[in-house]
Amino acid sequence: MSGLEGNRKVGRLAPVRRTSTVDLIAERLREAVVDGSLPPGTVLGEAELAYQLGVSRGPLREAMQRLTAEGLLVIPRRRGLAVKTMTPEDVRDIHWLRATIEPELGRRILTLAAADRRTVLAELGAEVKRMQRALRKDDARALGDAYLDFHRVLAGWGGSLRLARMLGTLLIETRLCTFSMFEHFEVHRDLVPEHVAFVEALAADDGERFGILMRAHLEAEVRRLLAEPEDAKEDEADRLLAETPDEPQPLDRLDLPEGL
Amino acid sequence: MSGLEGNRKVGRLAPVRRTSTVDLIAERLREAVVDGSLPPGTVLGEAELAYQLGVSRGPLREAMQRLTAEGLLVIPRRRGLAVKTMTPEDVRDIHWLRATIEPELGRRILTLAAADRRTVLAELGAEVKRMQRALRKDDARALGDAYLDFHRVLAGWGGSLRLARMLGTLLIETRLCTFSMFEHFEVHRDLVPEHVAFVEALAADDGERFGILMRAHLEAEVRRLLAEPEDAKEDEADRLLAETPDEPQPLDRLDLPEGL
DNA sequence: GATAATCAGATTGTCGACAAACTTACAATA
DNA sequence: TATTGTAAGTTTGTCGACAATCTGATTATC
Structure with missing residues (x-):
């Protein structure tokens, strides 16, 4: 998840991170x-x-x-x-943007030094393992979290602070898309093999393939989220049945510790 | 410079834009x-x-x-x-990001309806004309403004609100790069022909060429801003000589009207 | 009965003030 | 002479309060 703060000099003290x-x-x-x-x-x-x-x-x-x-x-x-409630248009917008950015990210990671590249692969591999564990336990929440972190690793190693920030936001927005479209987390079994394939493509030094896979994944995500014709007519029906009538949600208690 | 607010229904009143x-x-x-x-x-x-x-x-x-x-x-x-003071690293970062995004933008504009495409070309043409006029008058400021607006038109017609916002910010940051690297505006004569070429590529329906030109332009910009070896050793020298010793700049009076 | 006007309640938008923290300069000591 | 300690001054970070505004409902009128 790191990779951007590699300019820490050994022996020198890193500046204290004071947060407002x-x-x-x-x-x-x-x-x-x-x-x-x-x-x-x-x-x-x-x-x-x-x-x-x-x-x-x-x-x-x-x-x-x-x-x-x-x-x-x-x-x-x-x-x-x-x-913010995400509309279908937002879903398309976010994923289109990710589809332009993330393939480029893969290409950039492949230009890294061999050592760094090994680190990236290790980190990505770890996230995939988390995803697998989550899937075995049918824990949609954990699966989603690992998914986010996988892509955050990607963002962090892209070598661009700005891009890491933007993609970070886009990922949170992606999460908001899920919440906006469904009432609950969904477990997508395809997710894990898709991400295994990402890692394999990077390991094989095949940036082109990585890009294609990533774009395919993101398009699939849009379809899944919008429950478009092809793969999920019944899902759409289920969703409509399960859906609460979308009343103006009243103050939902924040479950945060008192002392900040 | 618009294109995103095209969903205004004729006859219906647009919502009042109340700004905080x-x-x-x-x-x-x-x-x-x-x-x-x-x-x-x-x-x-x-x-x-x-x-x-x-x-x-x-x-x-x-x-x-x-x-x-x-x-x-x-x-x-x-x-x-x-x-924010932009460092050389920021310059590279910003332009790399733009180089990832803007070519995609051209491709997307070419998928627009013919009528819209004509509008885009007209708007872009207008900005190029502004750039030409500015160049004739050696007005670096006006040239820079038209440059920004040219790219804002591009961003606006990309069909993505989020991308328009991001690119908008990146463009302001680009301006900050100029200010950070030089003390004054620079007139780059190459700028105008480069942008004429952009419009021509779009007019010729050649997204590939547009992308190549755009990437080349942005790389050239980085070279110009960082005064890298190839084209400007003397510029670098001039710059160093002209540069003020970077003292902690005291409160620079804002020249803003009193009553907001 | 439906529409318009009025009114009360609640919440934001804005401001002024206080205290803590930081910077800078000066003095004292080794 | 260099370094550390002290103190004053300035500026931020935070809070509490007031007033304008909006919402929602109730009432009056056509």
Whole structure:
């Protein structure tokens, strides 16, 4: 998951990482969005949320602005903040963007020094193993988490801070897509073999193949999320039946520790 | 420069665009960064800046967070805010990212309906004309502005809101690169023919060629900005001579109207 | 009975103030 | 003379409060 902070000199002390309150709040909110404590569409009042986080409204509002810039939150006028609900159009947009970026990432990883490349493969392999374990246990949550981390590893080794940040956001948005489209996590059995193939392609030094696989995977993801004709008519039906009537979700209690 | 808001129904009223104070401040700051009123490295005090903008520190701080998320500002601990200074590494990073994204954009524009494509070509042509006029007048500022708008048109017609936002930020960062590397605007005569070629490639329906040209242009830009060996040893020397000793730039007065 | 106007409640947007933290300069000591 | 310790000043980080605004419902009128 690292790879960007490789310029640490041995013997010298790395600068202390001091993080501001706003950073902490933003990180907390991001977590809450990723792990589903704040489902899409959730509307939150500033005062209540600030109280739960143990901070005042000032820093909270600053963190909100940051998450808004990342596209995770929307701020309707005079109604606090709401977790962004992804539309089918968003799903397509996000995955199209990922499909342009991630194949390039693979190509770039293959230009790394041999040692680094081995590290990447090891890290990716570890994530795939996590995915396999999760699949065996039918733990959709863990599968999703490993999925995110797999792609974060990719992003981290792309050699671009900016791109890592952007892809990081896109991945959280991907998670939001899942939450927006389904009420619960889905276990996709195809996911693991697909990612095994990614690693194999990289191991075989075949960037071209990696790109093709990645684009195919992302297109498949869009189909799965939008439950488009081909593979899942029944899924669509199930979804519609299981779906709650989408009432304006009331303040969903944040389950966060009191003392920040 | 538009293209994303094409879903406006005739006869229906478009929703009123009400913009919050934070939006206004953020936009003002972005402008100031783009037009050079706030050169890279500028350190600003919150109180002073808030006073100049005619708002209190609260909304200003919120806007700061947003610009920070965009990578335009950095917030050193307890020293207000500073306009980000781009390093050579940033220059390479930004242009590499653009080189990944913008060719794809051309390909996507070519999939547009014929009518839309004509509109794009017209808009791009207009920007090229602006660039030509600017070049004739040796107006580096105007040339740079038209350059930005040319690429913004591209971004706007890519059919992706997210990508338009990202590329928008990258373009502002590009401008910051110029300011970070040189003390003044530079007139690059090659710029205009390069962009004429872009339009021609699109007009000829040749996405492949467009991509190649774009990548070449961006690589050339990096060389120009970093004054790398090939084309500009003397430029490098000139630059070093002309350069001020990079003293911690004191509060550079914002030239903004009082009443917001 | 339906539409418009009014009113109360709640929540945001904004501001002013206080205290903690950091920087810088100066002085004291080894 | 160099280095450490001290102190003052400045600026941020955070909080609490007030007022404007919006929502939702109730009432009055046609």
